[in-house]
Amino acid sequence: MKLKLITITTFLISLSQTALAALPSGVHSNLNDNNASWNASSKTLTISQSVSFGGDSNVEGFYWTVPTNIKTIHINGGVTVTGGFRLLEPMTIKGGNRATSKIFGTDTKAWARGADGVEDSGTSCDNGPQGDDRVDDCDKWKYGAISVEYNAPASAQYKIQNLTIENARTYAITAFNQALNVDRVNIINTRSNDYQSNSDGIGGGPNTRITNTKIDTWDDAIKLYRNNTFVQNVTIIHNANGAPFQLGWGDKPNTTHNLHNVLVQSGVATNNEFNLALFSNSGGKVLPTVNISSIKAEYPTNAKLRYNGLVNLPLVVMKGSSDSKLLLKETSNASIKLSAPAAKQGNGNAHAYMQGVWRLKNYFNFGNTSTINGCGC
Known part of the structure; x- marks a missing residue:
């Protein structure tokens, strides 16, 4: 009996060591073994410590295009990810605690309009951002908290569950052709009187589901x-x-x-x-x-x-x-x-x-x- 118990224990330890492997290629450069772990069996990346992908001046590096081999991102309770996620294929982003698992954007109003907060002359969908502007109106959809790439597969749902999105730079959750499944999510904006940030909540593709969710934003x-x-x-x-x-x-x-x-x-x-x-x-x-x-x-x-x-x-x-x-x-x-x-x-x-x-x-x-x-x- 003792031999069987030792054998089973050894097997479970071995299985655990196999599943929790080195982080997969393609993770954001600010994710490492100190703040994240990878379960190869379930294809789940767990973020266990608060991390920032970049500050206000970091336009593209603030965003992580999630590799297709990752199927779930789990943000532990008490953890804040300052950054944004861009999705290529159906997957799940979820938190361990609805109130304290957070995706945070910025306290800066009108972030897309640059340091002066004013749209510069010449900025347009055709010309792109001009002057100190960071993003034009037609591209703001992918500079929020979570965005699904326009040409990503539309065959399954993209799930966002049990977390808080606070002060996204622009939109909170966006997809054009893909079905979103948003459940138990808080979308909040603590930037008061924020008329210029295009801080919209949720815009999804056909068959989008939004359940058990609170939205308190300025668009x-x-x-x-x-x-x-x-x-x-x-x-x-x-x-x-x-x-x-x-x-x-x-x-x-x-x-x-x-x-x-x-x-x-x-x-x-x-x-x-x-x-x-x-x-x-x-x-x-x-x-x-x-x-x-x-x-x-x-x-x-x-x-x-x-x-x-x-x-x-x-x-x-x-x-x-x-x-x-x-x-x-x-x-x-x-x-x-x-x-x-x-x-x-x-x-x-x-x-x-x-x-x-x-x-x-x-x-x-x-x-x-x-x-x-x-x-x-």
Whole structure:
């Protein structure tokens, strides 16, 4: 019996030593055996000590394009990675503790616009950044916390789970053609009154899922751009800049989305003045249908929208093409509580089909709205 026990113990030690091997090639140069470990069997890289990939002046070196042989990155509790991740293939980035496993960006506002915080003359999508600008508008999507390369495979989900993204340089999590699965994530921006950083929350490809997540940032929280975005158990803090749900900056095809147990709370807005509404189209032709089972968003009766001066804040802004059309539609046994000073602003069309009536109003209250708590966090 003792011999068998010794044999088993020796085998387990040998197996452990085999699995925990030297770090694989292609890891960021600031990751080493002191702050990270590699499990070759599960293809998991664990980051065990806080590490910085680079400071504000380090534009590209701040980002790590994760090698395809790594399938999971695990950030231990109490560990902060100051840097960003670029993904080539489906994989998982997860934390050991939702509150203390962090991906951090910068405390600098308008980082993409350089040290002076002002966009220089000549900076454009065609010319790229000019002067001291670091990034032009068309490339900001890959200078946030996590971005999926545009041509990466779209056959499986890219998972981000159980961690906090704080003060991403630009967007928090971005993919164009790939499905994101974001679960138990906090996206926060502690740079107050941050109007210039494009600190959007989540924009994913078709079939993106966002669950059990809180977003408190200074730009659009969730992009409803690609078809079949699923949002459940989510809390959004609506600060003065950005929309909780952005429908488009440019033309978008017919899309359908589903919202379940979404709580939107008013955040920081001087004099209750907002740049965008709960659902907003900021340009182009969009044709989304948003199916809602439960949502709560209540705005102050004196809330204003900065649009052609100051007007009453609506639930919907349709700034784009007059051919745009938004349909808000309740599902079976829905619970909905929405209130704002106005129903809609802008040239585009917006309709609601609620309780058997086709009418977009500024106030809806039906079902058991006491159960709507977002992520409960």
